[in-house]
Amino acid sequence: MASLVKHVVLVKFNEDITAELRESLIQGFHALPGLIPDIKAFEWGTDVSVENRHQGFTHAFVLTFDSPEGRNAYLVHPSHEEFADKILAAVEKVTIFDYNPSPVQCQ
Template sequence: MEEEAKGGVKNVLLAKFKEGTSESQIDQLIQGYANLVNLIDPMKSFHWGNELSIEKQLEGYTHVFETTFQSVEGVAEYTAHPAHLDFANLFLPNLEQLSFSSTADQQVITKKNPSEIQVMMMELLPDPKDQS
């Protein structure tokens, strides 16, 4: 049985696109990210915006992405979903830097670079040996 998180599980991704990534490319990547909510059932919402901190405390990040999932298990399903994996293979190479936080029931996980995020994603996936 899935453990429902009160209010769902929120993922926040702070990103800075690589220099030379055109606005058109960025728009296409954002549209692709937004479309995942239509392809992956446990993904309940997607919001994004440009980073607007007056204090400029976000270390050069330019974009903020927020996704909501119904449960921790839903995040694992999203992480392993082929549509997400295909999108990540397009999205991540265009980023100069990123930081990722996930919160459910007041537990926060924070990661600061693509390889840490990929390791975390693999940790969330069920062990194939347990599937038999």
């Protein structure tokens, strides 16, 4: 049985990149679901935590895949590889964390 995979990418952009380049990279990430059918959902945002534990990471990107195989196909897709080269050149640090969500019912 296939299990859902969440692919979380946390980045801290280089301080010296322009706002225009940062926005272009965000839009490039946003375009990937239209280029790679294995991406079932995409969302992103900037840090809004009040706990000050972001360790310098400023942006989060979350992609959802129906299965590990879908995630694996995304990783080697030419559109992802081309985009990854661009964004990695513009970030000071990046963390990638994949997980299988376990729904918990809240009461």
